[in-house]
Amino acid sequence: MSASHSTTGTLDLDDLRGRTSGAVVTPGDPRYDELRTIVLGGIDPQPAVIVRPVDDADVVAAVGFARDAGLTLAVRGGGHSGAGHGTADGGLVVDLRERRGIDVDPAARTAWVEAGATAGEVAVATSAHGLAVGFGDTGSVGVAGITLGGGVGYLSRAHGLSVDNLLAADVVLADGRVVRADAEQHPELFWALRGGGGNLGVVTRLQFRLHPLDGVTGGILVLPATAGTVAGVVAASLDAPEHLGTILNVMPCPPMPFVPADVHGRLVVMAMLCWSGPADEAEAALAPFRSLAEPLADLVRPVAYPELFPPADPEYHPVAVTRTLMLDHVDLPLAERVLERLSSVDGMRVVQLRPLGGAIARVPSDATAYAHRGSRLMGNVATFVQGDDRAQRTAWVEKTLALLDQGDPGVYVNFLGDEGPERVRAAYPGATWDRLAAVKAQYDPGNLFRRNQNVPPAG
Ligand SMILES: Cc1cc2nc3c(=O)[nH]c(=O)nc-3n(C[C@H](O)[C@H](O)[C@H](O)COP(=O)(O)OP(=O)(O)OC[C@H]3O[C@@H](n4cnc5c(N)ncnc54)[C@H](O)[C@@H]3O)c2cc1C
Numbered sequence: 001m002s003a004s005h006s007t008t009g010t011l012d013l014d015d016l017r018g019r020t021s022g023a024v025v026t027p028g029d030p031r032y033d034e035l036r037t038i039v040l041g042g043i044d045p046q047p048a049v050i051v052r053p054v055d056d057a058d059v060v061a062a063v064g065f066a067r068d069a070g071l072t073l074a075v076r077g078g079g080h081s082g083a084g085h086g087t088a089d090g091g092l093v094v095d096l097r098e099r100r101g102i103d104v105d106p107a108a109r110t111a112w113v114e115a116g117a118t119a120g121e122v123a124v125a126t127s128a129h130g131l132a133v134g135f136g137d138t139g140s141v142g143v144a145g146i147t148l149g150g151g152v153g154y155l156s157r158a159h160g161l162s163v164d165n166l167l168a169a170d171v172v173l174a175d176g177r178v179v180r181a182d183a184e185q186h187p188e189l190f191w192a193l194r195g196g197g198g199n200l201g202v203v204t205r206l207q208f209r210l211h212p213l214d215g216v217t218g219g220i221l222v223l224p225a226t227a228g229t230v231a232g233v234v235a236a237s238l239d240a241p242e243h244l245g246t247i248l249n250v251m252p253c254p255p256m257p258f259v260p261a262d263v264h265g266r267l268v269v270m271a272m273l274c275w276s277g278p279a280d281e282a283e284a285a286l287a288p289f290r291s292l293a294e295p296l297a298d299l300v301r302p303v304a305y306p307e308l309f310p311p312a313d314p315e316y317h318p319v320a321v322t323r324t325l326m327l328d329h330v331d332l333p334l335a336e337r338v339l340e341r342l343s344s345v346d347g348m349r350v351v352q353l354r355p356l357g358g359a360i361a362r363v364p365s366d367a368t369a370y371a372h373r374g375s376r377l378m379g380n381v382a383t384f385v386q387g388d389d390r391a392q393r394t395a396w397v398e399k400t401l402a403l404l405d406q407g408d409p410g411v412y413v414n415f416l417g418d419e420g421p422e423r424v425r426a427a428y429p430g431a432t433w434d435r436l437a438a439v440k441a442q443y444d445p446g447n448l449f450r451r452n453q454n455v456p457p458a459g
Contacts, residue, residue, distance in 0.1 A: 011049065013049065015065075016062070016065045019057075019061040019065075020051060020053070020058045020062065021055060022053045022058045022098055023098075024051055025049070026048070026049050027046065027048075032050070035050050035095060036050060036093070038079040038086045038087050039078075039080045039140075039316065040081065040083075040317065041317030041319040041320075042317075042319035042385065043084055045084065045088065046089055046090065047087055047088055047089065047091050047092065047093045048090050048091060048092060049071075049093070050092075050095050051065075051095065052095045052097070052098045053095075053096065053204075054099065056204050059094060060178065063094070063172055063176060063448070066448070067446075069092075071092040072088040072091030072450075073091060073094065073448055073449065074086060074087050074092070075093075075198050075202050076093050076095045076142075077115060077142025078118055078119075078140055078141045078143075078146075079142070080138070080140070080142065083416060083419075083453070085198070085452050085453075088451050096114075096116035099114040099117075100117035100118070101117070102114070104125055104126055104128075104129055106129040106131065109131060109211070111133070111210055112207050113207075113208065115142070115144035115202075115203050115204050115206065118142060118143060119136060119138065119139055119141045119142075119146060119309070120139020120306060120309045122208075123135075123305055123309065124306045127306050129210075130214045131210035131211065131212060132155065132210060132213035132305050133159070133162065133165045133208040133211065134154060134155025134156055134158075134161075134162060134165070134245075135153050135162050136151065136152060137153055139310070139312060140312035143206065144206060145414070147162040147163060147206060148163075148195070148196065148197050149195065149413045150163055150370040150414060151163055151414075152356070152412065153245065153247075154218065154245035154272075154274035154276070155211070155245060156356070156358070156359065157242045157243070157244070157245055157355070157357060158211075158245065158277070158359060159211050159359055160360055161363075163193075163194035163368050163370055164194075164360070164363055165208050165210075166193070166194055166208060166209075167207040167208060168206070169181050169190070169203045169207070171189065171202065171203050172201055172202040172204060173200075174201065174445075174446060174448040174449065178204075182207075191367075191368060191439070192435075192436055192439040192440070192443075194368035194370060195369030196436050196439070196440075197414075198449055198452035199440055199449055199452055200439065201449060213276055213305055215302055216276045216305050217275040217279065217282035217286065217300060217303070218273055218274035218275060218300060218308050219299035219303065219308070220271070220272055221271045221297070222259055222268050222295060222296040222297040222298075223271065223289075223295055223296065225250055225267035225268050226293065227332045227333075227339060228332065228335075229292050229293050231331055231332050231334070232288075233246065233269055233292065234248065234330040235330075237355035238357060238377075239288070240288070241277060241285055242359060243276045243277030244274070244275050244285050245273070245274040245276065246271055246273055246274075246354070248269065248270070248272075248355075249269075250267065250268075250338060250339070250350065250351045250352075251270060251348070251351070252266065252267055252268070252342075253265060253268040253270070253296075258297045258299060259297045260296065267342055268296060272308075274308060318384060319384060320348075320382050320383065320384050321383055321385060321390065321393045321397045321417075322382040323380070323381050323397050323419075324378065324379065324380045324381075324411050324415035325378075325405060325410075325411060326375035326379070326412070327376075327377045327378075327404050327405070327406045328375075328408065329376070329406070330377070338351050338403065338404070341396075341399070341403060347383060347384055349381075349382065349383040349396075350381070350382050351379065351380075351400065351404075352379065354378040354380075355376070355377055356372075356378060357376055360373060366431065366435075371428065371429055372412065372429075375408055375410055378415075379401075379404050381397050381401050382397065383397055409429065410426060410429055411423060412427065413427035413428075416453055421454075424453045424455065428455065440455050440456070440458065441458040441459055444457060
């Protein structure tokens with residue numbers, strides 16, 4: 001295989017291929033460009049080698065190869081990392097997308113899911129049994145990537161974060177061991193996996209607790225953007241029964257066919273609503289939202305849960321500036337200032353608010369490495385970069401974030417971009433950081449798994 005040697009210097013890829021059943025893809029391979037692409041736009045990553053494991057032995061071989069060759073090791077599932085961590089220039093990418101088996105046990109209400117599956121695929125597989133576990137708002141996000149950071153979505157107030165429903169995980173460690181982490185086996189590792197991101201190893205399978213869910217009443221409610229509707233949707237969401245999940249986007253209205261054309265481009269409140277409680281209580285739960293203003297569009301209706309996830313667009317590669325924070329409330333004056341900020345620039349920009357609480361807040365802060373249990377709202381500010389205006393866009397995002405800052409120092413690790421160690425530190429407040437660093441020192445003392453929101457090993 002001299003071609004491989006010539007494109008990757010001194011790497012002995014024949015040795016790697018000899019130990020791997022799955023594909024080993026290098027520059028020049030017809031699939032290389034397709035496989036190296038991640039969701040994040042504006043970058044052109046050129047990994048030295050992409051390994052596509054079909055079993056745990058392949059993962060062990062890839063991890064060992066990267067470790068021994070001194071290659072940066074990236075782990076890729078759904079490819080949605082906003083920091084581009086699902087790839088590594090000149091490094092080795094463990095691409096788990098060949099491993100997406102889903103095994104539902106309807107009687108036990110559990111499912112084993114291979115780490116390359118997407119959130120949408122799990123929703124479809126479990127929904128066939130009238131069961132569900134919550135991930136986020138996007139079906140194409142990888143199930144391991146979202147779970148290892150926390151997993152905040154439509155069902156979180158009712159059933160907790162994705163990590164709160166994680167029962168066990170199989171992990172390939174830096175030294176090549178394959179272990180199962182759960183409440184009894186490697187309990188500290190299991191604690192760390194539930195929020196610690198990709199720091200601990202390559203997770204190959206995850207077991208989830210499932211909840212009965214025979215459809216939901218959900219979809220998009222578009223309201224005119226006023227201080228009253230912004231603050232009103234937040235308040236109604238926080239006051240709602242826990243089976244009501246909301247993700248609120250304040251943004252220019254996209255050219256959606258179900259919204260009148262004269263609204264396109266105007267600021268709107270786009271409330272993504274999901275009622276997962278008893279069907280006959282849906283109308284009462286949704287009434288406070290519908291009464292805030294005459295809706296510009298109301299697509300909230302009884303649907304199968306997987307229908308909430310729009311189809312994936314493989315051509316979606318946004319070049320964006322995003323920042324995230326936790327906050328406590330949005331009153332009318334703050335909502336007014338948010339609208340002023342959004343009116344001060346053009347292009348795609350959004351302030352997103354995610355009401356938390358409910359089952360999320362009932363878990364003690366030290367029970368998992370996701371520790372922001374008391375935070376009531378998660379906020380995200382984003383705008384698309386146009387040409388060479390990244391610096392101006394960044395300044396706009398940071399000033400808007402400052403407006404929302406109410407002194408909660410926490411951030412959600414899965415919404416961080418490449419923002420530096422201080423921001424990663426903020427994802428793991430207080431004793432969480434020290435405990436995570438101690439687990440890291442035990443399971444990955446050499447920091448092989450550092451292409452992530454990195455927690456260096458203690459000491
Ligand atoms: C459009 C969009 C919508 C989103 N919506 C939500 C949402 O509603 N709720 C929410 O909570 N988050 C959401 N996220 C954030 C998302 O959860 C994180 O970006 C997550 O890390 C993506 O996982 P992935 O597998 O798709 O990405 P990848 O880029 O493939 O992986 C991201 C990182 O996760 C780690 N990782 C992934 N798989 C493994 C594994 N098997 N073993 C060890 N480490 C692994 C690695 O560190 C990797 O670098 C969204 C992101 C985007 C871009």
